[in-house]
């Protein structure tokens with residue numbers, strides 16, 4: 001099967017494959033030198049998808065381990081990573097094995113982090129089962145866990161050997177999780193592709209119920225993520241565009257103790273940061289209105305559920321903060337991010353965020 005995208009990295013390139021039969025795809029791409037497999041997923045995804053993946057791998061490698069941790073951001077922690085590592089070491093997992101992350105962004109971020117430090121780094125493959133992981137988290141090699149200070153503050157860059165997008169898995173994905181994935185799809189359109197944004201608008205207006213994202217639109221989102229990562233693997237500059245909406249989103253997630261899911265928080269974050277973009281870099285009012293309308297049509301929230309005071313401190317813990325100044329990656333117009341002297345995240349006065357937290361009436 002032809003990949004829908006190829007990610008270029010300093011260490012070589014890897015494919016993103018998309019299909020309805022993830023076990024068969026995994027078996028096909030399996031490197032015969034990987035003598036052990038460790039499938040790592042959360043308590044929803046591993047029981048659901050692990051057995052078929054393990055059965056497909058059994059003829060290809062000597063041993064297939066299956067490890068699950070409790071689902072949810074509260075378990076995306078160093079403690080979970082440590083427990084998984086202890087299990088793998090006790091089971092005699094060796095450097096020549098391959099970790100297979102199975103699940104949404106949380107399972108893949110944790111599995112990738114385990115793979116990146118276990119025995120000083122082992123191979124890993126991502127099997128993405130949530131829409132959010134398929135269009136975003138599975139691609140690009142960012143791994144990590146949360147701490148009390150904020151989201152994803154401990155982690156590594158560790159590129160997978162391949163990414164599998166399990167389209168059939170979406171059949172069991174709860175509708176709210178489907179919507180969370182759509183938030184990142186909208187983000188990709190805003191940052192790189194105005195025609196994709198228009199296509200999402202047309203699809204959102206015409207769709208009935210929680211219909212899944214049509215495959216050509218999903219594929220375009222994957223390609224945008226792959227293109228951005230290939231241009232700037234380690235977020236030296238350009239990759240920061242992927243953080244549109246995320247400065248605010250991460251603070252909302254932490255302040256709500258993860259009651260607001262990542263995708264929903266990104267939707268709210270994009271709306272707040274679009275207001276900032278209007279002020280700081282001329283993002284057209286009409287574009288901001290289209291963004292808000294599309295998110296609302298998709299059933300995503302657009303207003304912060306917390307007062308600004310609840311996030312003020314947390315905004316300063318964002319990874320893009322420099323010299324205590326909060327930075328936001330902001331759009332110049334739909335399909336194009338703002339750049340200033342090679343920088344893709346702008347210093348953003350905290351008082352401006354406070355002022356624009358709620359819509360100006």
Ligand SMILES: NC(=O)c1ccc[n+]([C@@H]2O[C@H](COP(=O)([O-])OP(=O)(O)OC[C@H]3O[C@@H](n4cnc5c(N)ncnc54)[C@H](O)[C@@H]3O)[C@@H](O)[C@H]2O)c1
Pocket residue numbers: 042043044045048071072073076103104105106107109129130131132133136137138139140141142143151152169170171172173174177180181262263
């Ligand atoms: N590494 C990156 O580049 C990157 C990018 C974006 C987001 N993220 C991270 O991803 C996380 C969010 O990912 P998410 O939205 O996928 O959340 P998630 O991993 O929690 O998955 C959402 C929920 O759906 C369940 N689930 C997943 N696939 C399923 C399926 N096919 N059927 C039934 N249930 C299924 C999961 O068990 C979970 O309960 C955040 O922690 C975020 O920080 C990482």
